[in-house]
Amino acid sequence: MKARVKSTGVLVDVIPRLNINSQHSRDYLYVCDNMVFKECELDFSAIDWEQRRYELAKSAMQGILSDINQSHYACSEENYEKYIPKGIAKFAIVCADALINELK
Numbered sequence: 001m002k003a004r005v006k007s008t009g010v011l012v013d014v015i016p017r018l019n020i021n022s023q024h025s026r027d028y029l030y031v032c033d034n035m036v037f038k039e040c041e042l043d044f045s046a047i048d049w050e051q052r053r054y055e056l057a058k059s060a061m062q063g064i065l066s067d068i069n070q071s072h073y074a075c076s077e078e079n080y081e082k083y084i085p086k087g088i089a090k091f092a093i094v095c096a097d098a099l100i101n102e103l104k
Contacts, residue, residue, distance in 0.1 A: 003030065003042040015044065049100060055088075056096035064088050
């Protein structure tokens with residue numbers, strides 16, 4: 001899972017581990033490579049939505065380009081011969097935005 005280290009602002013990928021030395025039964029430690037963090041040291045709400053939007057639009061564009069019918073549909077509102085890349089890019093961004101809105 002992704003989390004941002006509060007002290008540095010760095011985004012890290014951590015794995016939750018139960019702290020067996022803790023006096024509290026629900027105390028977790030989070031491990032990233034050779035570093036160990038307490039839950040209070042991390043911010044789990046830190047999702048970079050612009051980066052996520054880029055990744056989703058890129059994946060959507062690959063899917064659209066892999067199917068000629070989807071390519072035609074994506075460009076149906078554009079002047080087809082002149083704006084094929086622009087129409088596909090717009091459609092991919094709309095798909096990415098729709099998915100992000102559902103995830104939020």
